[in-house]
Amino acid sequence: MSEASTNATATAAPKSYLDDGSTIRSWLLTIDHKRIAILYLISITIFFALGAFAAAAFRLELLTPQGDFLSAETYNKFFTMHGIVMIFFFLLPSIPAVMGNFLIPIMIGAKDMAFPRLNLLSWYVFMAGAGLAISAIIAGGVDTGWTFYTPYSSMYANSHVILAVTGAFIAGFSSIMTGLNIIVTVQKMRAPGLTWFRLPLFVWSMYATSLVVLLGTPVVAISLAMIFVERFLGFGIFDPALGGDPVLFQHIFWFYSHPAVYIMILPSMGVISEVIACFSRRRVYGYTFVAFSSLAIAVIGFFVWGHHMFVSGQSAYAGVIFSFLTFFVAIPTAIKIINWIMTMHKGSISFDAPMLYAFGFLGLFLVGGLTGLFLSTMATDVHLHDTYFVVSHFHYVMVGGGVMGFFAALHYWWPKMMGRMYPEGWAKFAAIVIFIGFNLTFLPQFQMGYHGMPRRYHAYAPEFQIMHVMSTAGASVMGAGYLTMFSYLIWSLFKGKKASANPWDSRGLEWETACPPPTHNFLETPVVTQDAYSFDLPSVTCVLEKKDKPEEHRV
């Protein structure tokens, strides 16, 4: 344990943020970024369960080729619900709104986000959007797929498209509020001495993510608003009868929705940098390259959206250019992966649960990224488009990358957030179970997709049954892993060992304050004198100024 963390815990132990008020009101009207992060954590856990429930329903359906458990229509509604809930209400807010919210002010030595009330508002807006989307589900569901493609969504679908679209539209604004807050906080509120190149890489990746949110989210919002206008007011913006082009919707939609993948994956990459450095006891190899590769991914991600539209009637020339540009995303991604491996090289690696998830991330994300190359090549995409190959590819990226990163973060910072340790043995067990279950679910999907099993069908040719059964079995294993994790995390809240301020003997400002941190994070504004990840230095990065004065007297 480091020196200043003992100091932090020793000085007249201030109330932790968890003990600072216990009424419902003190939670629902809080402007403390840490409590808002907890509100988000609870909400997205519920939505994750909802999305998983939908997945369970259609995985059951797919056990048999006949389509006898769910009707075609119900099946469509279930996979749409799975997509909408998991993307808009779980993955997009997962790391940014929970981990980003909780950690960024602490990591940069600030007392709170730049706009605390906006931060709280973002949660309410998020819940309002979620409420609308869920009311659409309760009212009878939506069957357009999460992509809301026109003209089906705008003219033909007989389900509750308007409610769902409005819900996603509103949730987008919550995303924007969080992104804006993160940008201003990182830009303006860093502690003295904390220069850009001393920032933890998680902060860099969250900054890049927030740029994507700022530039992309309003565009998908307007595309959804156009569906709203077309469906509700009868204006025909994408109506072919008026000369409108439904493919234009896809352009505007994917302008955001491709970069949205980076909103899900960049934060995970930031987490992986932190976790790998800590559990290899080494500074991240090629820090500046990793930092700038986040920005590069954010920017290049905006040039490639047309790879979703190779067979949509887009011009073949545009397709060629989009295909070509898509390969460029591989460069910064490869830079990151190589640097992580170089970080572990000759490091002193320990296999704690967060590190296991980081390994899971590396393996699964690599498969997700490499299969992306097949899909960004026009010739192969024509064969693979809208098959299970695509489904499997983006699950490897978004679950194998995004969710694994989220779980790594959840375990790594769980002691910091809750002040309790989770049971390490169970955590390792769950990590391995989830990894195995995931691969069992999605590896067969590459295979059957390659052999022509189209996505979004509730009935299928009998020769695919064996692979669908494997997939459903894998999903069950994965579900068991999730339930295990959920149980021991809840258990740890009450029975877990009390965490010390720096249980992993890590570096970074978040480990210099108590576990869980006091309401204003630090008793004194820290002054940073060292680079991030200084594992070779025994002492801590921060020197507390004016240690003797209690906080109230300072401002």
Added chain:
Amino acid sequence: MSSASQANEHVAHHFESAEQQRQSAQLGMWAFLVTEVMFFSGLFAAYIIYRSLYPEAWTVGSHMLSIGLGGFNTIILLCSSLTMALAVHAAQTDKRGASARWIILTIVLGLAFLGVKMVEYSAKIEHHLVPGAHFHLDPAQELANLQAAGVQVGDHLRHAMETVNTAHVQLFFSLYFAITGLHALHMIIGIGVMIWLLKTTIEGRYSSAYINPVEVSGLYWHFVDIVWIFLFPLLYLVGRH
């Protein structure tokens, strides 16, 4: 830090200094305006693509709009931008009363803009130019109307009127209502912000030491003006020659 200067009472607990707070507010608003630009960009993209596909429909459509009302509204918004700038200026120089008066004028001009917009919208509704089942346009009749009104009809317009597909004009009006409607929504929000700003100005919350909300609201108002600066020529003036 302990000296209780006038500026410090406005510094929120999580900021170190008034300057940090001011810079954060400004960056926050500019970052928000970035999202606003992108918000409009989808509609502008639709506008530009459909215009490039159906130029004659855009020529006909813009002739259905009143250049007088559109131009008048442009002048109104530019005036409101001036009054807003002067309100910020007055707040910067500790002239609270003047600041309040400029804000009131800004609100009045904003309402005038919306009033003119309503007149325009109701005229479109009357002439069945709202997209949907009731949309109706007879180009030959419109051509005759224009000539009767003494408008010089050039070859360009005559050709457009004779060859236009009225379905495409409906597309023009879909975008016209979507874009100007979204802009009007921003005006309504802006007026709401101005009313709040007026209230807090009168309460004496701002002085030269602390005017962040005034400055930041001003940025928003000017942005809405900029959107209209582009909308006026693109909607009302295209294909007039």
Added chain:
Amino acid sequence: MSEKHVIPVGTYVGIFTALIALTGLTVWVAFHDFGSMNTVIAVGIACIKALLVALFFMHLKYSARILWLYAGTAIAFFILLITITLSDYRSREWFPTPKAWSQPTATAPGASH
């Protein structure tokens, strides 16, 4: 940006006058035939007006570079969305449509069922 820059009232009035004059100019131009340049001129004038509002009314001229960067980013990505999307539409006709697709005949395979 560390200094609050107070722009004199005279500058504001001057900018306002320029904006009104440019509005007049853009209307005047619209009624004269410059061929395909009409749109270019209209958008050009609008850009100048927007720049004047941003630089002076919004104080961008006297603001920190980071705000310039954000304003520039907005414009860049606005242009990105529009140009790339437009390039799809402009290049669709380049690809020759096969005869059999554009003119289905009774003898075309599959059409005789």
